[in-house]
Amino acid sequence: xxxxxxxxxxxxxxxxxxxxxxxxxxxxxxxxxxxxxxxxxxxxxxxxxxxxxxxxxxxxxxxxxxxxxxxxxxxxxxxxxxxxxxxxxxxxxxxxxxxxxxxxxxxxxxxxxxxxxxxxxxxxxxxxxxxxxxxxxxxxxxxxxxxxxxxxxxxxxxxxxxxxxxxxxxxxxxxxxxxxxxxxxxxxxxxxxxxxxxxxxxxxxxxxxxxxxxxxxxxxxxxxxxxxxxxxxxxxxxxxxxxxxxxxxxxxxxxxxxxxxxxxxxxxxxxxxxxxxxxxxxxxxxxxxx
Amino acid sequence: xxxxxxxxxxxxxxxxxxxxxxxxxxxxxxxxxxxxxxxxxxxxxxxxxxxxxxxxxxxxxxxxxxxxxxxxxxxxxxxxxxxxxxxxxxxxxxxxxxxxxxxxxxxxxxxxxxxxxxxxxxxxxxxxxxxxxxxxxxxxxxxxxxxxxxxxxxxxxxxxxxxxxxxxxxxxxxxxxxxxxxxxxxxxxxxxxxxxxxxxxxxxxxxxxxxxxxxxxxxxxxxxxxxxxxxxxxxxxxxxxxxxxxxxxxxxxxxxxxxxxxxxxxxxxxxxxxxxxxxxxxxxxxxxxxxxxxxxxxxxxxxxxxxxxxxxxxxxxxxxxxxxxxxxxxxxxxxxxxxxxxxxxxxxxxxxxxxxxxxxxxxxxxxxxxxxxxxxxxxxxxxxxxxxxxxxxxxxxxxxxxxxxxx
Numbered sequence: 061x062x063x064x065x066x067x068x069x070x071x072x073x074x075x076x077x078x079x080x081x082x083x084x085x086x087x088x089x090x091x092x093x094x095x096x097x098x099x100x101x102x103x104x105x106x107x108x109x110x111x112x113x114x115x116x117x118x119x120x121x122x123x124x125x126x127x128x129x130x131x132x133x134x135x136x137x138x139x140x141x142x143x144x145x146x147x148x149x150x151x152x153x154x155x156x157x158x159x160x161x162x163x164x165x166x167x168x169x170x171x172x173x174x175x176x177x178x179x180x181x182x183x184x185x186x187x188x189x190x191x192x193x194x195x196x197x198x199x200x201x202x203x204x205x206x207x208x209x210x211x212x213x214x215x216x217x218x219x220x221x222x223x224x225x226x227x228x229x230x231x232x233x234x235x236x237x238x239x240x241x242x243x244x245x246x247x248x249x250x251x252x253x254x255x256x257x258x259x260x261x262x263x264x265x266x267x268x269x270x271x272x273x274x275x276x277x278x279x280x281x282x283x284x285x286x287x288x289x290x291x292x293x294x295x296x297x298x299x300x301x302x303x304x305x306x307x308x309x310x311x312x313x314x315x316x317x318x319x320x321x322x323x324x325x326x327x328x329x330x331x332x333x334x335x336x337x338x339x340x341x342x343x344x345x346x347x348x349x350x
Numbered sequence: 351x352x353x354x355x356x357x358x359x360x361x362x363x364x365x366x367x368x369x370x371x372x373x374x375x376x377x378x379x380x381x382x383x384x385x386x387x388x389x390x391x392x393x394x395x396x397x398x399x400x401x402x403x404x405x406x407x408x409x410x411x412x413x414x415x416x417x418x419x420x421x422x423x424x425x426x427x428x429x430x431x432x433x434x435x436x437x438x439x440x441x442x443x444x445x446x447x448x449x450x451x452x453x454x455x456x457x458x459x460x461x462x463x464x465x466x467x468x469x470x471x472x473x474x475x476x477x478x479x480x481x482x483x484x485x486x487x488x489x490x491x492x493x494x495x496x497x498x499x500x501x502x503x504x505x506x507x508x509x510x511x512x513x514x515x516x517x518x519x520x521x522x523x524x525x526x527x528x529x530x531x532x533x534x535x536x537x538x539x540x541x542x543x544x545x546x547x548x549x550x551x552x553x554x555x556x557x558x559x560x561x562x563x564x565x566x567x568x569x570x571x572x573x574x575x576x577x578x579x580x581x582x583x584x585x586x587x588x589x590x591x592x593x594x595x596x597x598x599x600x601x602x603x604x605x606x607x608x609x610x611x612x613x614x615x616x617x618x619x620x621x622x623x624x625x626x627x628x629x630x631x632x633x634x635x636x637x638x639x640x641x642x643x644x645x646x647x648x649x650x651x652x653x654x655x656x657x658x659x660x661x662x663x664x665x666x667x668x669x670x671x672x673x674x675x676x677x678x679x680x681x682x683x684x685x686x687x688x689x690x691x692x693x694x695x696x697x698x699x700x701x702x703x704x705x706x707x708x709x710x711x712x713x714x715x716x717x718x719x720x721x722x723x724x725x726x727x728x729x730x731x732x733x734x735x736x737x738x739x740x741x742x743x744x745x746x747x748x749x750x751x752x753x754x755x756x757x
Contacts, residue, residue: 180401274602
């Protein structure tokens with residue numbers, strides 16, 4: 061029973077982590093609190109659904125379309141909507157407020173477009189809903205993909221951020237945009253890249269969860285909320301933080317649902333959130349001071 | 351410059367408002383149309399439910415009335431419909447505001463009911479105060495007998511939690527007596543309106559039927575992983591599994607039960623089971639699953655309704671409240687044909703008259719529709735009514751349910 065609970069908790073956590081990693085890049089490096097993040101997930105989910113329903117294209121293949129498209133979309137949104145805000149912002153806090161307002165508007169624009177094109181109905185389809193035996197526990201293949209993708213993408217981005225010059229530049233921007241530009245880093249370009257990477261991760265998450273989770277044109281905000289909790293728990297801008305916070309959350313929810321009461325999962329989420337913030341105000345992997 | 355522009359806009363707005371209200375007045379005097387208004391959740395969390403059960407039927411009905419040359423009045427003349435629609439954005443305050451606006455400013459002749467139990471309750475005092483009949487279809491409440499005392503022109507057409515729970519308890523108890531089931535029930539429910547109502551009714555109903563509830567848990571709304579509950583239910587020894595769930599939960603429970611190889615002999619799931627997409631996604635695996643609602647598969651009127659619904663709106667109706675919503679509009683239409691646009695007389699006619707609708711001969715008892723399906727089951731790609739078993743057109747219940755077929 062314990063093995064089952066731990067494994068299904070990790071699988072659930074994989075989904076959470078996958079959904080949160082993009083936001084942590086956007087918020088931590090580009091310093092844009094993207095409230096429309098969940099809507100990007102839903103757009104990708106609808107893309108996967110449409111391609112599956114009309115062309116019979118497997119969502120796994122859709123990933124290869126959605127990830128570059130998400131990157132391009134993020135790149136475009138940053139250029140059109142965020143750059144003017146970044147240019148006129150005097151302080152990081154000012155940018156945060158402006159970006160919250162702007163992306164709040166963007167949320168409704170995307171939601172409106174989705175409502176017009178797809179209506180308000182519950183959308184769900186089933187793909188790769190087959191059992192895979194792991195250590196005697198039956199897990200859903202589609203959810204395992206989410207966990208694997210979270211670990212692979214999270215690991216790759218972590219490696220790129222810590223081991224390459226390009227990644228070091230991105231981290232420099234995240235630590236101090238002003239000093240970064242003094243040493244010759246193109247801050248604008250770095251922030252734009254981080255924002256676009258976040259878009260790519262959101263798209264990957266949307267495609268994967270569409271295989272097993274029911275969604276509607278208006279359910280993006282649920283994903284934004286969950287992602288935000290994980291981002292803050294893990295430490296803003298820290299990809300490994302998002303990964304581990306997601307897994308911890310999934311584990312905690314499943315263990316509580318199994319051994320205590322399924323009614324307490326939400327309480328557990330927020331209880332854990334408060335506890336971690338009390339213990340480490342900047343999150344699990346957060347820097348001591350920002 | 352800016353202020354000038356604003357004033358212009360304001361002035362044209364006022365002019366437009368005056369224009370509209372003058373039209374409204376002239377209509378009221380020499381009647382060139384009948385105004386029908388409604389507030390419905392087109393956006394927000396309720397849009398999914400309203401968009402499948404209620405709104406398509408309002409659109410279908412309005413289109414059919416319009417195509418027939420308008421709404422027929424007692425003197426045989428026909429007036430075209432004029433529809434006023436508001437989006438309540440899934441907020442109870444917006445429903446109240448919209449109903450007030452429909453009554454006071456738009457001066458509509460009739461108001462169609464909003465979607466959902468809570469919203470119908472929120473709007474009921476206003477319908478009553480302004481004298482509008484309220485045909486509340488998508489509202490499940492045990493308090494309907496009290497409500498009709500308080501709001502004389504309110505009509506409740508989808509029964510109450512006790513009706514559904516009692517019918518289910520009877521089915522499980524009879525099958526246990528026959529030796530098909532072992533009399534043990536595992537039960538989960540969503541900690542929100544529908545789940546709370548139904549599980550509160552189910553606990554005493556199951557106990558009264560001498561069933562043993564071996565697992566009984568609630569989960570918060572928005573839960574996406576049901577693996578722990580399914581594993582516990584599987585280990586509990588019950589061979590009946592009952593979930594009072596919302597559509598996303600219903601779909602997830604179905605998928606995750608297949609993964610866990612969880613094969614209860616009786617599987618009852620909540621809202622969403624009767625959606626056409628459920629059978630589309632699950633194919634043969636839907637067979638045998640029980641839920642609320644159902645239809646008579648032999649009824650030609652119903653089959654014809656389903657075809658028209660799909661042709662007009664592009665989506666298939668659900669197998670529970672959709673057809674009742676449409677029947678409620680047919681009743682309103684017929685009552686207007688018999689009594690005219692006098693709301694008092696129309697309400698009295700709906701309460702006491704007998705109507706030929708897609709449900710067949712339809713008559714309300716104490717302002718409530720009581721002849722509906724409490725339990726339905728997926729059989730041969732249709733969600734058919736199985737209880738009450740003496741209801742005309744009832745299909746025989748099939749138990750035990752087949753095990754999940756591997757894709």
